[in-house]
Amino acid sequence: MKKKILVVSAHPEPRSLNAALAKFAVDHLSAAGREVQLSDLYAMKWNPTVDTDDYPDHGSAGGAARRLHVMRDSEEATLAGRLAPDIAAEQEKIRWSDAVVFQFPMWWFSAPAILKGWIDRVFTSGFAYGPKVPPPYDDTAGALAGRRALLSVTLGARETAFSDRGIHGRLTDVLHPLQHGLFWFTGMTPLEPFAVYDTDRMPADRYAPALEAYARRLDALFTDPPVPYRTLTGGDYDHDMRLLPGREREGTTGLDLHTYPDPAPHSGVSR
Amino acid sequence: MKKKILVVSAHPEPRSLNAALAKFAVDHLSAAGREVQLSDLYAMKWNPTVDTDDYPDHGSAGGAARRLHVMRDSEEATLAGRLAPDIAAEQEKIRWSDAVVFQFPMWWFSAPAILKGWIDRVFTSGFAYGPKVPPPYDDTAGALAGRRALLSVTLGARETAFSDRGIHGRLTDVLHPLQHGLFWFTGMTPLEPFAVYDTDRMPADRYAPALEAYARRLDALFTDPPVPYRTLTGGDYDHDMRLLPGREREGTTGLDLHTYPDPAPHSGVSR
Numbered sequence: 001m002k003k004k005i006l007v008v009s010a011h012p013e014p015r016s017l018n019a020a021l022a023k024f025a026v027d028h029l030s031a032a033g034r035e036v037q038l039s040d041l042y043a044m045k046w047n048p049t050v051d052t053d054d055y056p057d058h059g060s061a062g063g064a065a066r067r068l069h070v071m072r073d074s075e076e077a078t079l080a081g082r083l084a085p086d087i088a089a090e091q092e093k094i095r096w097s098d099a100v101v102f103q104f105p106m107w108w109f110s111a112p113a114i115l116k117g118w119i120d121r122v123f124t125s126g127f128a129y130g131p132k133v134p135p136p137y138d139d140t141a142g143a144l145a146g147r148r149a150l151l152s153v154t155l156g157a158r159e160t161a162f163s164d165r166g167i168h169g170r171l172t173d174v175l176h177p178l179q180h181g182l183f184w185f186t187g188m189t190p191l192e193p194f195a196v197y198d199t200d201r202m203p204a205d206r207y208a209p210a211l212e213a214y215a216r217r218l219d220a221l222f223t224d225p226p227v228p229y230r231t232l233t234g235g236d237y238d239h240d241m242r243l244l245p246g247r248e249r250e251g252t253t254g255l256d257l258h259t260y261p262d263p264a265p266h267s268g269v270s271r
Numbered sequence: 272m273k274k275k276i277l278v279v280s281a282h283p284e285p286r287s288l289n290a291a292l293a294k295f296a297v298d299h300l301s302a303a304g305r306e307v308q309l310s311d312l313y314a315m316k317w318n319p320t321v322d323t324d325d326y327p328d329h330g331s332a333g334g335a336a337r338r339l340h341v342m343r344d345s346e347e348a349t350l351a352g353r354l355a356p357d358i359a360a361e362q363e364k365i366r367w368s369d370a371v372v373f374q375f376p377m378w379w380f381s382a383p384a385i386l387k388g389w390i391d392r393v394f395t396s397g398f399a400y401g402p403k404v405p406p407p408y409d410d411t412a413g414a415l416a417g418r419r420a421l422l423s424v425t426l427g428a429r430e431t432a433f434s435d436r437g438i439h440g441r442l443t444d445v446l447h448p449l450q451h452g453l454f455w456f457t458g459m460t461p462l463e464p465f466a467v468y469d470t471d472r473m474p475a476d477r478y479a480p481a482l483e484a485y486a487r488r489l490d491a492l493f494t495d496p497p498v499p500y501r502t503l504t505g506g507d508y509d510h511d512m513r514l515l516p517g518r519e520r521e522g523t524t525g526l527d528l529h530t531y532p533d534p535a536p537h538s539g540v541s542r
Contacts, residue, residue: 012323012341013339013340015338016338016339042320042322048319048320048388049283049319049384049385050283050378050384051283067284068283068284068287069284070283070284071427071472072472105341107321107341108391108394108453109448110387111387112321113320113384113385113390113391114320114388116379116381116382116383116387116388117385117387117388119384120378120379120384123379156342157512158511160511160512161511161512161513163513164524165513165514166511166514167408167512168512169525170525170526173447173525176440177380177381177448180440181379181380181439181440181445200342201340201342201343232438240429240431240432240437241431241437241438241439242432242437243437243438252524253525253527254440254441254525254526255440255441255525255526256525257436
């Protein structure tokens with residue numbers, strides 16, 4: 001079976017480094033015998049704003065419009081197969097995929113709004129999480145388990161500013177909401193991000209080394225070891241979702257608590 | 272002089288807890304003698320997507336459309352006073368303000384896309400940062416220095432899951448891209464966030480305690496001690512923007528490196 005990969009790209013300029021990286025991923029993976037789909041969010045004119053139109057049945061039962069509860073209404077629409085067609089189409093691409101790649105420029109230390117709105121609208125309760133799906137933070141049983149996830153990010157700043165002692169914070173910490181909060185939460189298997197630094201006004205003749213480095217990461221999409229996040233179901237957390245005492249290496253604090261101090265014992269590696 | 276506060280609110284349902292908190296902030300601050308403006312992003316049908324239309328002069332010089340460089344083009348448009356009117360109007364509200372309050376539900380461990388897109392489009396180079404404005408991470412000289420900043424967030428999860436050992440990560444770490452990356456970077460003075468937990472399908476009769484707690488935070492908007500982030504210009508960082516050795520308490524790692532281990536020596540406190 002050919003491995004299937006969904007590339008999601010978010011940059012307004014078709015001649016940008018981001019567009020070049022997205023096109024390169026599609027071409028390179030296809031040439032390697034993968035099946036690839038591309039969601040080019042700007043080209044699709046993706047609507048980023050969660051609203052009642054996302055759930056066509058919302059409020060149709062009564063006279064006055066029913067109060068919108070985003071989680072409840074998105075879940076009901078998902079389970080009834082009654083989501084807006086643009087959302088349903090993107091969910092189908094994720095279901096189809098064995099891996100998801102996000103290509104975006106870091107804007108204000110997170111994804112551009114058009115990509116955030118793809119996440120907000122597509123990762124509904126009932127699809128990516130929720131009471132009717134398996135518990136979060138488990139890559140063997142989670143709602144979207146069995147899928148690898150790779151962030152490919154361009155950054156205007158230099159790498160030192162995102163290094164261990166860099167003022168912007170470590171890249172892994174800045175990307176935590178996506179890596180752990182989105183991918184790992186939903187059962188996907190996040191890899192270390194691929195990052196190109198110092199990209200402000202980068203001329204096209206500097207693209208080649210970035211593409212070459214990216215090729216190596218794409219080749220290892222299904223073999224690179226994932227980020228060794230702890231599973232919720234692995235016995236490390238209490239009923240209030242707090243890490244039990246003594247599970248970490250002494251002195252560990254903050255987000256580092258939620259990775260295994262040694263290579264991950266869970267099964268994501270071998271996929 | 273009356274203190275001036277801009278409240279930015281991002282929820283699609285006018286009967287939601289978020290809408291109630293935003294309205295409460297406007298009313299409570301006004302009753303206390305403050306001047307208040309509200310940017311209700313859903314009511315304004317705010318466009319979250321950065322695009323060439325944001326910079327009306329883009330590409331007008333030549334025949335074929337010029338390649339879009341978001342940072343360069345946003346900066347040129349900002350300095351020339353030629354930004355799209357919806358962006359210019361929001362910048363004017365920020366310039367007018369002594370404090371900014373963001374009201375939003377945590378969606379996927381960050382702001383809803385409509386708010387992210389307000390940030391992406393409004394905080395342009397030349398306005399909030401850039402070569403023609405003072406260096407970042409300095410609340411005495413930064414581009415938007417002199418403004419306090421408060422996040423007011425609702426979360427479906429329980430507080431324990433965002434506690435020191437909670438699986439979602441500490442709230443302060445999850446909000447780092449906004450607190451440090453947006454507010455502190457641009458010279459604003461961020462306070463500890465105000466958070467209401469366990470809000471999934473919260474009935475309106477449970478709003479009262481949340482509003483009461485919020486009132487105390489709003490009353491202290493100009494007196495609460497800010498988050499003691501380190502300034503870039505205070506001598507703690509090298510030329511590559513890395514924290515110099517020995518500045519932190521022993522064993523400190525990750526995002527905690529970038530707060531002073533003792534009360535902040537900088538001047539933001541007294542505003």
